[in-house]
Amino acid sequence: MTGRYAAVLAVRPAEPAAPPGIDPEEFRLALLEDTYEVAAGLQLVTPALVLDPPEQPAAEAITWPGTPVVRAEGLPAAFAGLHALGAEEAVLLAPDAPDLPPLLIGKLFRALGGAPASACQAETERGPEGLVALAARLPLPGWLDTALAGVDLDTPGGLRRVRAAAPRPGLIPQGPAWHRVRAPADVRLLDPGLEGWECTRALLEGHPLSS
Numbered sequence: 001m002t003g004r005y006a007a008v009l010a011v012r013p014a015e016p017a018a019p020p021g022i023d024p025e026e027f028r029l030a031l032l033e034d035t036y037e038v039a040a041g042l043q044l045v046t047p048a049l050v051l052d053p054p055e056q057p058a059a060e061a062i063t064w065p066g067t068p069v070v071r072a073e074g075l076p077a078a079f080a081g082l083h084a085l086g087a088e089e090a091v092l093l094a095p096d097a098p099d100l101p102p103l104l105i106g107k108l109f110r111a112l113g114g115a116p117a118s119a120c121q122a123e124t125e126r127g128p129e130g131l132v133a134l135a136a137r138l139p140l141p142g143w144l145d146t147a148l149a150g151v152d153l154d155t156p157g158g159l160r161r162v163r164a165a166a167p168r169p170g171l172i173p174q175g176p177a178w179h180r181v182r183a184p185a186d187v188r189l190l191d192p193g194l195e196g197w198e199c200t201r202a203l204l205e206g207h208p209l210s211s
């Protein structure tokens with residue numbers, strides 16, 4: 001087992017992201033499975049699943065056999081659960097980034113060589129909104145554990161708030177932004193030319209991405 005973990009945070013969205021004609025729960029699980037496959041395909045990284053709420057049998061069923069599962073509420077508890085599994089570095093991924101490039105996750109891990117945490121913001125047509133991924137060295141330093149108690153990956157301005165709690169500037173470098181699928185219109189952000197996201201792609205068959 002490696003000391004690096006990439007965990008998908010399985011949370012239930014506030015609003016359905018499925019386009020009309022697609023079952024919202026089926027679409028949520030397709031996004032989650034594709035994002036998990038991104039994590040599972042990383043080299044020298046252990047994929048994991050964080051369940052919040054803790055009982056989600058359908059979400060747990062999308063993982064490969066032997067995948068570590070953490071049941072935790074909130075980002076500090078999620079990181080603590082991964083640390084208990086042996087993680088020295090971990091990245092938490094939003095569950096709705098099915099085409100997230102592995103290279104972006106690699107950049108976040110590399111940034112941990114000189115910083116306690118690193119982040120990738122979620123880019124929308126309205127500008128940055130929440131986070132796609134948050135990586136950290138474990139265990140979390142006290143100031144970061146406290147700061148993360150008040151935010152999640154969906155919190156508008158969450159990265160700014162966490163950075164404001166840092167004892168000095170530059171402790172949370174930022175990687176390139178990427179998109180998430182949090183509303184029906186967001187399927188337009190998916191690139192059919194990118195490999196992967198097979199489950200989401202299959203559900204969207206017959207639903208033009210440009211619509």
